[in-house]
Amino acid sequence: MYCLDCTNDSFCSLCLSEHENHRTIQIRISSYHNVTKVDEIQKYLDISSIQTYVINSSKVLFLNERPQSKPGKGFTNACMVCYRGLAENCFRFCSIGCKVAGTSGVFQKRVKHTTNDSDNSNNSSGVENNSSGAENGNSNLQSLSPPTPQFPPRSLRKRLRKGIPHRAPFS
Numbered sequence: 001m002y003c004l005d006c007t008n009d010s011f012c013s014l015c016l017s018e019h020e021n022h023r024t025i026q027i028r029i030s031s032y033h034n035v036t037k038v039d040e041i042q043k044y045l046d047i048s049s050i051q052t053y054v055i056n057s058s059k060v061l062f063l064n065e066r067p068q069s070k071p072g073k074g075f076t077n078a079c080m081v082c083y084r085g086l087a088e089n090c091f092r093f094c095s096i097g098c099k100v101a102g103t104s105g106v107f108q109k110r111v112k113h114t115t116n117d118s119d120n121s122n123n124s125s126g127v128e129n130n131s132s133g134a135e136n137g138n139s140n141l142q143s144l145s146p147p148t149p150q151f152p153p154r155s156l157r158k159r160l161r162k163g164i165p166h167r168a169p170f171s
Contacts (some may be wrong), residue, residue, distance in 0.1 A: 001026050004044060027063065035060040041096075050099055051079075051091040062095035 002010045004023040016024065025040045038052050038059040052059045067082040075085030081098040093099040 028060070030055050030060065033066060034063040036063060037061075045096070047096075049090075049092040050096060051086045051088075051094050062097075064097040065095050065101070 001013055001016060001019075002025055003019045004025065006019065006022065010027065011019070023044055025036050025044070028035050028037075035053075035055065038047065038061055041047060041061060047061060050061055052061060054060075065079075065082045066084060068084050075087075077086045077089045077091065078084065079086060079094040079098050080092050080102045082094065084094040086092075086094060093102055
């Protein structure tokens with residue numbers, strides 16, 4: 001649970017009585033990403049240009065941007081901030097975080113890399129420098145929710161487990 005009126009940390013459902021007359025929303029986790037139900041958040045925010053998703057028969061919104069490593073296939077419309085494919089042309093953003101970043105004055109549009117690798121080495125961050133955002137030092141945007149825990153990558157084996165069978169030596 002999170003209180004929009006108090007600027008404190010999140011709280012558990014047992015402490016809800018302390019925030020009885022406050023505007024509260026419940027932050028859930030779906031596929032390692034923070035989401036909130038559309039019914040709860042639309043009372044407080046304009047979510048008209050944000051893509052909604054149905055997860056477990058509930059309409060939800062993602063709180064933070066979810067960038068893709070590869071461009072999606074078959075999408076004609078993409079998020080204005082992270083270029084994630086969107087289902088319909090009426091949506092402009094994939095999450096609340098992308099809408100905040102896209103409508104703020106310090107927004108820096110990312111460059112799609114479709115050229116050869118030599119161009120990627122010149123601009124390894126994938127972000128085009130915007131003079132107004134870079135000079136003000138406001139290029140880092142705060143996350144709307146606590147960070148999702150990152151899991152360490154699986155270790156890759158140096159050799160395959162299966163090979164040529166060898167008998168144990170006789171003693």
